[in-house]
Amino acid sequence: MSETALLQNYLLVGSILFALGLTGFLIRRNLIVMFLCAEMMLQGVSLSLIAWGRYHNDWSGQMLVIFIITVAACEAGIALALVLALCRKSGSLDIVNWQNVREEGRMPYIDQEVPAEAMESEAWPTLTPAGIEPATDQQELYRSNV
Amino acid sequence: MNGCWLLAAATDSSSAWAELGSKLSGTEGRAIIGWALAVLALWLIGPNSSLSRKIAGAVFGVLGLGVFWSFVPAMSFLPAESVFLLLAGLTIFSAVATISARSPVYSAIWFACSLLGTAGLFLFQGAQFLGIATIAVYAGAIVVTFLFVLMLAQPEGHAFFDRVSWGKSPRAVIPVVTMAIVSLIAYQFGKSDIRNHVKAEELVNQTVAELAGPDAAVRKVVHHQDGDVTVLEVDVVANEEALSKLEDSKSELQRSIGERIPDWSKCVVDFHAGTDVRTADHVAHLGGQLFGANLIGVEVAGCLLMMALVGALVVAGLDEEKKPGATAR
Secondary structure (H helix, E strand, O other): OOHHHHHHHHHHHHHHHHHHHHHHHHHOOEHHHHHHHHHHHHHHHHHHHHHHHHHOOOOHHHHHHHHHHHHHHHHHHHHHHHHHHHHHHHOOOEHHHHHHHOOOOOOOOOOOOOOOOOOOOOOOOOOOOOOOOOOOOHHHHHHOOO | OHHHHHHHHHHOHHHHHHHHHHHHHOHHHHHHHHHHHHHHHHHHOOOOOOHHHHHHHHHHHHHHHHHHHOOOOOOOOHHHHHHHHHHHHHHHHHHHHHHHOOOHHHHHHHHHHHHHHHHHHHHHOOOHHHHHHHHHHHHHHHHHHHHHHHHHOHHHOOOHHHOOOOOHHHHHHHHHHHHHHHHHHHHHHOOHHHHHHHHHHHHHHHHHHHHHOOOOEEEEEEEEEEOOEEEEEEEEEOOHHHHHHHHHOHHHHHHHHHHHOHHHOOEEEEEEEOOOOOOOOHHHHHHHHHHHOOHHHHHHHHHHHHHHHHHHHHHHOOHHHHOOOOOOO
């Protein structure tokens, strides 16, 4: 199996993963999805590093990926704490709510139009409220043993 | 503009079509086609797209990936190639689904699938520890993220900000820029120098497989130009006997490389006895490297983790609520 062919295949997958993560980070507005996209970019870089490490028959690629995983873990901890704090303050995960930390002289971003959902939204499971007596039929009550 | 082109095509159709075909199948043409297809796919697979648009986007995406993969050489071993393509396909499909899922719950699930694919790709490269570590570390992170999603986003159902982006034009322009990265990298692989290298490596592989037996393996091939002579440095994992056999048949290999690759007519091959990173006790060696050459890095990473832990507690602001008289936000 040709090592150069393997390297090129991996670099292509890594670059695609990085580019997709960057796309998602820039076009999505949900804080949690943006966090996932940042992790995806790190995965793309890790793939490239491992491929280079194998190509050069060297341990450094894998060492760097171990450190990337460590830093990603730190990032995940802080990012989730930040998401929690921001969501508590603004009441939603929308990053547009934090645009008043922008530079002076920049226009605020305002949604021009909010399109309706293209597909029917799925039915979310609901919990039955507890402690409420069900409405019962009077005739049913006679037959009941209760 | 369009009419002119049609006219030219009509008057001299056969040669114009041939010229157009050769331009599009050339390296630049293919890079641009792959770029356009990938951008179209990402534009169609938006979070608020209907099912038919998503399917159309998936078709364009597969076509674009096919164009990009026409730049890289095949691995010349069918089982390895198919396993790789399966894992890469899983990774890329789940990554696209992550950024295009409307609900963050599905985004998190698709991201977990993408991580499984990446871990498989790590194992495929022989990085056993990292494959397992990715699953172990990220699985925990994803479960926590999942809880966050359920806690923060689920009660309201689908939020409007998950289906709108920053307006229409950024949503169209951003894929153009990001897919240009992929397209440029694929374009680099089409360069003649890299193609020659791959061809030469296959010839070296064949020679080593024929002469040195199944246990020997070519670990590393690098080349550099010395005047008009191309010097090929080959690291081989083999015993003494096989190495001397290879040294004896060097001139034949050099001649066949010179014949097959016109740009490298003068070629010198140097065989070196190499070591293999992918040894049987791979993880033990990795640990030796980690706690030997990278010991300071490990200590710094440990400090970073500790600081991140403290920082996360401070940022989350858990202690503020316990203060008497703290105002509700």
